[in-house]
Amino acid sequence: MAPNGLGTEAWWAAVLAGTSGIGPLTRFDAARYPVKIAGEVDGFVDTDHLPSRLLPQTDRVTRLSLAAARQALDDSGCDPAALPAHQAGVVTASSAGGFEFGQRELQALWSKGGQHVSAYQSFAWFYAVNTGQISIRHGLRGSSGVVVTEQAGGLDALAHARRQIRKGSHIMITGGVDSALCPWGWAAHLAGGGLSRVNDPTRAYLPFDTAASGHVVGEGGALFVLEAAPAARARGARSYGTFTGYAATFDAPATVDTPLTADGCRLADAARLALADAGLNTGDIDVVFADAAGTRGADAAEAAALTALFGPHGVPVTAPKTMTGRLLAGGAALDVAAALLSLRDQVVPPTVHTRDLADDCPIDLVTTARPARLRHALVLARGRGGFNSAAVLSHGPGPH
Template identity: 75%
Template structure:
């Protein structure tokens, strides 16, 4: 297994060579793609008081938790002792994506299907439990599975093992940007000769150890009102809400998908990634790189799925980047993550899923909570479901530390 680092420049353009044939979702407002998308279009939020641990003593008590996930319904009993919640969510999303795609490691094809995922924290809850055992009982009581269950690459490994996927594998660690970076890395593997890749991002660190790390960042909203806690682009924005979950995809070579008559959710047409310089955001540059990679101009983008930090300075910077690329209020902008919270590595991949389904249904999902953007954020924010003719969407993501990533997705199977 290798650890992949996103490239600084976009790959040579071959628009439409990678298509998405499978989607699997685990989100705070819906488990499975259909349940999540229905809730998203209805504006149903999954942000609520924490239940995975007692948060009464903490200054922040709201999060986005995946509802109704019964571990035994998704994993064989032998896997339960060796997996963290994040891996269990990942395995469920991967299973749904593969079932949706109808592709798998049959016979000689197994080496043509690989796995690249994104993670920010790995198995935090598993690691906390074993550290508690070490401290209270001693080393003999620490699980042997601790050697890998905490690791950020464990989701890639467990998906590969469970489904017999022996193609190229990897993991990217770029926080919120990771969900895009993983899919871009998977596309590179297809261009090297792979047939299909399971890819995307899922994260979960809703435990006291993980919560302490989130609080240390200083960017969490302290609101106790779930409806007002996370307000992207709002003048009253005071930080974000953390969530768990994400989306995984089957990314397939377009020619292979066409030959087998696969149903295609959309194409992954363009990718760009940059790193912020001293005192300077380079999000606009990432967007331009993605557009250039897709071979489209700004007027070829019909909707933008925003990073939506809900931090006043970060929101202004994103609005300025959008105005720089498209013009002020020139393109509809939405942030359905306002219903889930920021999912770390799972956030951008869930936005990719939302973009694909928006293109399919010709509808833009809403941003909830924010009624109107602040005066210093000149964006056309979609706050209610908006039906529009949609050809392509741009998805933006920023990871802590200066990572910027952007992706252009298109509708349906490209013509030859």
């Protein structure tokens, strides 16, 4: 579920074509706000994806999540009802929960009184609501959970799901979807800082560029069906690739307002640990999907981490999120989807809009789709507050 495409193949075609989904906000009147653009998921009709009984109890983010989960299960060819009881679960990542639902019920509370607040407010706003609703709809009664690590969440959810597979679960639905494009959510985005104040969609979000001035917020993400490779092979499942390595580290800033710099950034450590988990060396990585924060300090810090790992211009680097904006918990999950499809099609998707690479970012930034021999991809993600996560995706079904 992405601002530049609904469904896997439509989105992937848009990514390879360099088609951006960033544009003027339409979900509410943003005329009085300093930032007026975002990456909105367009063309999603709730009633096409959900039964009417679910509409009163779900936020937009949950509706997007339910649709993504249904498509992932259909694509996997797996019928959860045919599995042993308690052997299928859900782990999702979330940063905002049902923010728009919460705003609506708060408005009812203060304008009309408590008797007008929906009983569904008790759970529809919650971070774990996507996990819960997916589990209920598909009868997934196995181990489930939610992680809240902002932009790093999509990778952390996959790692948690992998642990459940190793403990004996047959399948896990995992990944992340986020959406907080409403006035209350927008106030939080603005207060958090980091948003570009440039309202030209082609010049607002420019990671690694000399003109980088912040990021653009988007909504959406991706969900996956994760299972052990032998089980997938046994049932003839289509495999997009293997989740072969993961690690997470944490940066502890001196103060909340301290900008991220190369000093003290442990992103490179996360990548090294993920490579060790995968049993690979830096020379085995054929493409990096960057976190691409879009601020000068954070971009320089990530470039320094990449240079420390691979050397200057040592590996192709891309940031397809320049076509969607940063999707909070959905961002890294969508990058995993891009990495898997890159491995499938042997092509590196482009970074759009970045034109003038900064001198302190000596990386091989891919700006047009580039055919390449791809075996292993590294996905990097950083969440607000010091979270660093790294994942390695590999071509083929893998041994484990």
